[in-house]
Amino acid sequence: MTSTAGMADTADAWGVHPAQFWLRGRAPEAPVQYDAQAGIWCVYGYEEVQHVLANPATYTSDTRRAIPAELMEGADQFREGNLIQMDGLEHRKLRGLISHAFNPKVVADLEPRIAELTHELLDALPADDRMELVADLAYPLPVIVIAELLGVPAADRDKFKTWGTALLKATQDVSFADRTDAQRQQLQDAMRQVSRLNDYLREHVLDRRRNPRDDLITKLVQSEVDGENLSDNEVVNFSNVLLIAGHITTTMLLGSTILCLDRNPEWFARVRADRSLIPAAIEESLRHFSPFAGTARATTTEVELGGEHIPADSLLVTFLGVANRSPKHFPDPDVFDPTRDPNPHMAFGRGAHYCIGAPLARLEGRVALNILLDRFPDLRGDPDRPPRFLPSLSMTGVKELPLVF
Template sequence: MTSMADMVDSWGAHPAQFWLRGRAPEAPVVFDAQAGIWCVYGYEEVQHVLANPATYSSNTQRVVPQEMLEGADQFREGNLIQMDALEHKKLRGLISHAFNPKVVADLEPRIAELTHELLDALPAGDRMELVEDLAYPLPVIVIAELLGVPSADRDKFRQWGTALLEATQEFSFTDPSDAQRQQLQDAMRQVAKLSDYMREHVLDRRKNPRDDLITKLVQAEVDGEHLTDNEVVNFSHILLIAGHITTTMLLGNSILCLDSHPEWFARVRADRGLIPAAIEESLRYLSPFAGTARATTTAVELGGEHIPADSILVTFLGVANRSPKHFPDPDVFDPTRDPNPHMAFGRGAHFCIGAPLARLEGKVALNILLDRHPHLRTDPDRPPRFLPSLSMTGVRELPLVL
């Protein structure tokens, strides 16, 4: 039988994602001198960092050299990802109702309808490319409809979002190369295009309100004051990018895990009640966002290391999710794992607000795929291609035979 490590290498997973190859980290906390960051690998240490925002701030831009952030000032207002404490709580509260269990559950018929439409649109034949044909467009259409922007513009969203994600993957905070600086500036120009696009919709909603999230943000008040245009624009484009990429990776990773474990694929085909558990285990096994960044506000002791104030840490969720203390046989894919306290959606105040929606989209899409194509499998002539990313784990191409 082919080992998991061999399969991971054949998929083209990032060479630095050693945890996918069954290798244990050196220690719970390690300093990467080349990148200038502290890597937090231990489960307890990751959990501690995410649960203590006063010490480990989400505002990492505060400690990044300003020359590296040229042109980024306009993207700070309303950036939920970079906020802490009360400011974050207030802004997150504005949209929390849009992702509560009842609202998300009510989206199930629309998610099913879209899944069928996308599968109906496939060209005749016995093959499909999962990401291009379903895993990317489905969540993008759902979040675009919630925001109130045309889902037909999804190719633009993909171009703008991909540029930003790829530019921030491997960056040295101690000695960035000219190529890294240039890539980051190119990404800022792409994000500016997304912001300009969103601004048109924000200005339109101020004149012509609709029943959508952008209108709700435009009309919302925080401490008696309306959000500025920049706050609504940046908040909206983060929702658009973050609102689809997790589901895209979740669906692709779930199918990849099942296909790589035929005994489990057979059981899931026979008992669809196993799909939610299979999705949860794939989230642990191939965590979509494998790393998240924080910045220390004071000097701390963590994992036996002294970390100075104003240091950047990356909490590696993908490593923590393979802790043998918390997950027996962590390198084994086992949907019956119970409990399964993975941190694929984070922990604490920044726990992924779209997690219920991502889980529902994955469950509905996988059920319909297996209804319509019960014998689907990966294409032996066209191997999957992983994202070229250290902090994200997911396929960017997954050819299937139907």
């Protein structure tokens, strides 16, 4: 994927969302642009994205102020305990409750369990020298890990996938400038999917209040902030974020790393021969195919950004996937090069909202990739079945990656 034409053809063949123009070798015309059809300000520039993420007082994560009220009917129930929509002291306090579960020692201690699960999942493959990476490993592995940490049955992972997929589909191309009945229905459908997951988690929260266990939900139920226990809604929404965000990044990280190596055989050969290159390959895949390509913010006041005047209460999307291909910061940005040094990508965000599960995602990717290469030295993409990407503007990764070994 070194030529613009070749990248465009490949992106179309893989089903990449049309608006992910950066995967077609194209660069934005300006660092900040207004998308009138979607009703959002698009922040593409590396410095501009950094600035937005580093200034939550001006660019808040609580985007409700910038979304028409008629499109957000019933959404308040998902606000309590939702780290993604918090800033400042409120965010720091709740994040502090869970940070211990992702500190370096706790994460490192999970390595044997991650290896055990990887082997179990690979042992279950059919005996036909083929696999579909996402369904067979990249999805179930991180879901089982985060489910076990939370204390919910990993066997329910098909339910999580159903709810998560429906949520993604329902919110995919919402326009905040188009306040039609169809748009309202689309968002209501999305909230119904969140409600189903929250109802499921609420059962576990109520059970832990009666029957404490050694798991994260119990720790959240028993935690106090300013001398008060978290409400059921706070624990439920907190757990929702951990369950969904806690697996999807790793799913996309593992799929993207294998895809990048498969499309760059010289690098695949080097990684097979020298496993110390795996962490660098993972970092470059995170830059190349940033899992969360866009993150939303809202302005709390009028601002000047990237040469544009943006009113207060405007909705912005910082496109990490575009920023991570800035020629100024990444020479030959469309080339997969694990030797990049430095590699200051923002795939996991920046600032206070830096992905709390990043160390776990990196560990899961490293362990799984090592085991895959140990067991299947000739692992490669299936020539008869191309990869298929998530049909998403905000997320970048494969939903299907057929492999042969």
